[in-house]
Structures are given as structure tokens and as C-alpha cells.
Amino acid sequence: MIASGFIALCNKEVLRFAKVGFQTIAAPILTAVLYLLIFSHALEAKVRVLGIGYTAFLIPGLVMMAVLQNAFANSSSSIIQSKITGNIVFVLLSPLSHTEFFFAYVVAAIIRGICVGVGVFLATIWFANLSFESPWWILTFAVLGAAIMASLGLIAGIWAEKFDQLAALQNFLIMPLTFLSGVFYSIHSLPDFWQNLSRWNPVFYMIDGFRFGFFGVSDVSPWISLAASLGVLTVLVTATLNMLRRGYKLRA
Amino acid sequence: MKDIAVSIEKVSKRYGQTIALDSVDLTVRPGEILGLLGPNGAGKTTLISAMAGLVRTDAGAITIMGHDVQRNYRQARRALGVVPQELAFDPFFTVRETLRLQSGYFGAVNNDDWIDHVLVSLDLVAKANSNMRTLSGGMKRRVLVAQALVHRPPVIVLDEPTAGVDVELRQSLWRFIRELNRDGHTIILTTHYLDEAQALCDRIAILRAGRLVALDTTSNLLETCSGYLLRILLEGDIPAPYANLLVVSGGWREIELKSFKELELILSAMREGGTRIVDIEINKLDLEAVFLRIMQKESGI
Numbered sequence: 001m002i003a004s005g006f007i008a009l010c011n012k013e014v015l016r017f018a019k020v021g022f023q024t025i026a027a028p029i030l031t032a033v034l035y036l037l038i039f040s041h042a043l044e045a046k047v048r049v050l051g052i053g054y055t056a057f058l059i060p061g062l063v064m065m066a067v068l069q070n071a072f073a074n075s076s077s078s079i080i081q082s083k084i085t086g087n088i089v090f091v092l093l094s095p096l097s098h099t100e101f102f103f104a105y106v107v108a109a110i111i112r113g114i115c116v117g118v119g120v121f122l123a124t125i126w127f128a129n130l131s132f133e134s135p136w137w138i139l140t141f142a143v144l145g146a147a148i149m150a151s152l153g154l155i156a157g158i159w160a161e162k163f164d165q166l167a168a169l170q171n172f173l174i175m176p177l178t179f180l181s182g183v184f185y186s187i188h189s190l191p192d193f194w195q196n197l198s199r200w201n202p203v204f205y206m207i208d209g210f211r212f213g214f215f216g217v218s219d220v221s222p223w224i225s226l227a228a229s230l231g232v233l234t235v236l237v238t239a240t241l242n243m244l245r246r247g248y249k250l251r252a
Numbered sequence: 253m254k255d256i257a258v259s260i261e262k263v264s265k266r267y268g269q270t271i272a273l274d275s276v277d278l279t280v281r282p283g284e285i286l287g288l289l290g291p292n293g294a295g296k297t298t299l300i301s302a303m304a305g306l307v308r309t310d311a312g313a314i315t316i317m318g319h320d321v322q323r324n325y326r327q328a329r330r331a332l333g334v335v336p337q338e339l340a341f342d343p344f345f346t347v348r349e350t351l352r353l354q355s356g357y358f359g360a361v362n363n364d365d366w367i368d369h370v371l372v373s374l375d376l377v378a379k380a381n382s383n384m385r386t387l388s389g390g391m392k393r394r395v396l397v398a399q400a401l402v403h404r405p406p407v408i409v410l411d412e413p414t415a416g417v418d419v420e421l422r423q424s425l426w427r428f429i430r431e432l433n434r435d436g437h438t439i440i441l442t443t444h445y446l447d448e449a450q451a452l453c454d455r456i457a458i459l460r461a462g463r464l465v466a467l468d469t470t471s472n473l474l475e476t477c478s479g480y481l482l483r484i485l486l487e488g489d490i491p492a493p494y495a496n497l498l499v500v501s502g503g504w505r506e507i508e509l510k511s512f513k514e515l516e517l518i519l520s521a522m523r524e525g526g527t528r529i530v531d532i533e534i535n536k537l538d539l540e541a542v543f544l545r546i547m548q549k550e551s552g553i
Contacts, residue, residue, distance in 0.1 A: 008356020016344045086340030090399060093304055093334050094357035095326035252267070252307045 079157025
């Protein structure tokens with residue numbers, strides 16, 4: 001039986017972003033559409049990637065980037081806002097266990113990531129003919145990627161003591177990892193050094209596996225992407241649960 | 253364990269080199285109102301936080317209604333409602349949404365009837381659908397109390413509930429605390445207002461530098477300080493013995509009296525010495541005097 005406390009906290013987290021949907025859902029969709037308009041206008045006639053037209057290649061990447069960035073933003077911003085305004089105390093005073101706490105924040109962040117991803121997909125699908133070779137891979141990588149970034153967001157939100165620290169993490173870690181993950185290009189177009197470096201970027205595997213679900217082609221096998229993503233998720237979930245169990249920066 | 257609501261046994265807590273709690277022993281009986289007093293930094297909030305599981309103690313054990321706050325934290329937290337000192341709130345939600353969510357965290361689903369009752373009791377009905385951001389400080393304070401009550405805990409801790417509130421709200425919170433106590437709730441109250449502790453509490457515990465320096469019924473503590481405080485504003489030279497005995501305090505002179513007989517002696521000495529009495533005040537010694545005496549004794553003054 002799922003504990004009702006978990007449902008209440010998850011519900012609160014979903015309500016929180018839904019109440020400011022213009023900022024949390026509509027704005028990232030608009031940003032992704034602008035990326036698509038600019039890049040497809042500049043490159044559609046000149047570039048084909050993995051044998052696919054550039055606009056069609058770009059759409060899954062933008063969808064997944066939106067899923068990942070918004071899953072991270074949801075858990076990290078919620079935790080740090082609650083810490084700074086002090087209202088996290090109401091959750092800490094409750095009988096929720098650290099695992100319920102973790103899953104409530106992660107599930108809500110996945111929901112936000114998927115909502116934005118679906119929004120970006122619906123807004124951009126009209127610009128190219130997309131195929132859907134393997135919808136299960138699409139769903140698997142979307143949920144897996146969102147869970148990874150939601151866990152990372154929780155770690156960042158718990159660790160950061162000021163909004164500046166969280167913004168630094170977003171600008172200097174999350175943005176480079178997502179922008180340099182093959183959203184806008186295939187890593188096979190990069191020189192060897194950068195290609196090898198990209199293989200150390202976990203976001204690359206999430207994007208590549210997600211894109212495989214659409215086109216049936218990818219830079220690496222989706223099984224490798226799945227194994228890499230599951231490995232990263234395991235490390236992050238273990239680290240986050242350990243932080244929450246010890247009450248790191250939450251309980252003195 | 254049935255006659256113990258809260259048991260605190262040899263609880264210690266350090267923050268680096270600072271001792272926040274030093275082997276505190278304290279038992280709270282069911283149905284009583286216990287006042288927890290002490291100067292800033294005495295350890296009151298740390299002790300409350302340890303009861304609520306917000307702070308992990310270095311040593312000792314705390315139980316709430318027989319449930320250990322670390323080992324059986326779920327049961328212990330269900331038995332405890334805490335009104336925090338800070339006016340914290342979630343700006344995304346209305347008052348009713350806040351209470352429903354808080355209720356949900358404690359597993360109390362379909363709790364609208366009780367939420368309505370709490371809203372009525374705290375005079376929050378008109379604000380039930382208002383966003384928390386739009387409420388005044390006093391109203392936010394009431395919502396904090398409502399949040400602590402939403403899961404019907406037998407033990408309620410109020411950490412300085414009347415700090416910074418107006419007289420009207422202070423009086424209504426006092427009434428509400430008494431009502432909760434009449435309904436069978438055990439109340440632990442920290443406050444800096446000693447008249448508040450004197451008016452509400454059955455027993456008083458005084459903390460200083462993390463140590464429990466006094467614990468007794470309010471009436472017993474007051475008896476240790478029976479007498480009067482005379483404040484007198486004088487003009488002219490003060491007769492010899494009283495020049496030293498009357499302690500200067502903000503232009504006035506003060507002295508503690510055991511009885512009114514001593515007052516008569518002072519007044520006749522002033523008359524004979526030709527000292528003019530400009531103004532005079534006389535009050536029964538209160539908890540403030542007890543508190544100050546204990547604090548002075550502990551600091552070796």
C-alpha cells in the first residue's frame with residue numbers, strides 16, 4: 001500500500017508547479033520552440049544527421065533536454081525555496097520516512113519533466129515528419145532521465161544554502177552537460193577527443209537512447225545507454241537516500 | 253508510562269564547541285501546561301527541536317507518549333504538534349490547502365470536518381480560501397497553530413507563540429491554549445513573557461546555558477519570592493541606611509520588601525530626613541523576580 005503521507009507530499013509538489021504553470025510549463029516550451037525555429041532555419045537545408053533531416057533529428061533532443069532540465073529545476077528549486085523560507089519544517093515534523101520524502105519529490109519532478117516534454121513535443125511535431133520506431137525506449141529514457149535529474153536536483157537543493165549556489169550549479173554543470181550531450185548534433189561529427197569526452201557525459205546516453213526510440217538509429221546501442229543511465233541513477237539514488245537518512249543540512 | 257506524556261532523559265547536544273543541552277532531565281505529565289523559560293541561547297528551541305526530531309541529540313533519550321523520537325519516530329511525531337517560532341509558510345497555497353496538505357503528511361485523509369473545526373476555533377474561516385501570502389502576521393501565527401493541531405496530537409509544543417503579536421491576538425491565543433488544555437492536550441510552552449508563563453503554566457522549567465536550573469510548580473516558585481517590590485522616586489538627600497539599600501533603577505529607587513511593615517519604616521525615615529516622595533509604586537513580586545533571582549544565582553552575581 002502506498003503511504004498516504006507520500007501521496008500528500010507528491011500532490012503538494014505537483015500543485016506547487018501547476019499553480020505557476022506559465023513559468024514552469026509554458027516558458028520552457030517556448031524556449032524549446034525558439035531553439036527549433038532558429039536552428040532548423042539555419043541548418044535544415046545544409047545538414048543531415050545519422051541520415052535524418054536536421055529538424056527531425058533536433059526535435060527529440062529538445063524534448064529530452066526540456067524533460068531533464070525541468071525535472072532538475074523542480075526538485076532543486078522546491079527544496080531550496082522551502083529551506084530558505086523555512087516551510088520545510090512542516091515536512092520534517094511529519095512522520096514521513098526519508099524514502100517517502102525522496103520518492104515524493106522525485107515522482108513530482110518526473111511529472112513536471114514529462115509535462116514539459118510532452119508540451120515541447122506537441123509544439124514542435126508540426127515542423128518535421130517524425131517516426132516512432134520504439135515507443136518503449138522513448139518512455140523508458142524519458143522517465144529514467146527525469147528520475148536521474150530529479151535526484152540530482154534533490155542533492156543540489158539540499159546542498160545549496162543560497163539561490164546563487166544553485167544557480168551556479170545550474171549554469172556551470174547542468175547547462176553544459178545538457179548542451180554538450182548531442183542534443184544539437186551527433187557526437188560522431190566531433191573530433192576524437194571531444195567524442196571520447198562526450199562518452200563521460202551521462203546526459204549523452206539519456207538523449208541518445210531517447211532518440212533511438214524515434215529513429216531506430218543512435219550514436220551508441222540503446223542497451224549501453226540504458227546500462228549507463230541505470231548506473232548513474234543507482235549512484236544518485238543511493239547518495240540522495242543516504243543524505244536524507246542522515247538528515248544532511250536538513251536536521252541538525 | 254501512562255502518567256508521562258514527554259520523557260527527556262539525560263539529553264545532551266553540542267554544536268561544535270557550544271553546549272546547547274547539557275544532560276537535561278525533564279518529565280511532562282499528561283494534561284499539564286509546562287512553561288519552558290530561559291534567556292536567549294538557553295537551549296529551549298534546541299530541546300523542542302530534539303523532541304520533534306529536527307535535531308539529533310548526542311546523548312540521552314526522548315519519548316513522546318512512550319514512543320522514542322528516534323526509534324519510533326513515526327508514532328512519536330504523530331503524538332506531537334509543534335508550533336514553530338518562525339512565521340514560516342508556503343506562499344503557493346491557501347489556508348485550507350495548507351491544512352489539507354499538512355493533514356495528509358500525517359496520514360489523516362478525509363479530515364475536512366476537523367479542519368473546519370480548527371478553522372472555526374482559531375477564527376480563520378473568513379481566510380480559509382486566502383493565499384498565505386496575503387495574511388497578516390497574526391493570521392499567519394494562527395495558521396501555524398492550526399497546522400500543529402490538524403492531526404489531533406495529544407502533546408502540543410508552542411515555541412514563543414505570542415512573540416510579536418498584538419494584545420488582542422495574545423489574549424485569544426491564551427484562551428485557545430487553555431481550551432486545548434481543558435480538552436486534554438498536554439502543552440509545552442516556551443515564552444519570554446513571564447506574565448504569560450505565570451498566567452498559563454502549571455509548572456515551570458528554567459533552562460540556562462543548556463542546563464535545567466529550576467523545575468517546580470508555578471506556585472512553589474512564586475513562594476520562593478514572596479513579598480513586594482517598592483519603586484520610589486525621591487527628591488533631596490536620602491537618609492543614611494536607605495541611601496545604600498535603595499537600588500537605583502532608571503531614576504527610580506527599588507527595594508524588595510517582606511511585608512508592608514517595612515514600607516512604613518521607609519516612609520517614616522524619608523519624612524524625618526526631609527526627603528520628598530515624588531512618586532511611588534508597589535507590586536507583588538512575580539515570576540520575573542524569581543527568574544532574575546535564579547539567573548543571577550546561576551551566573552554567580
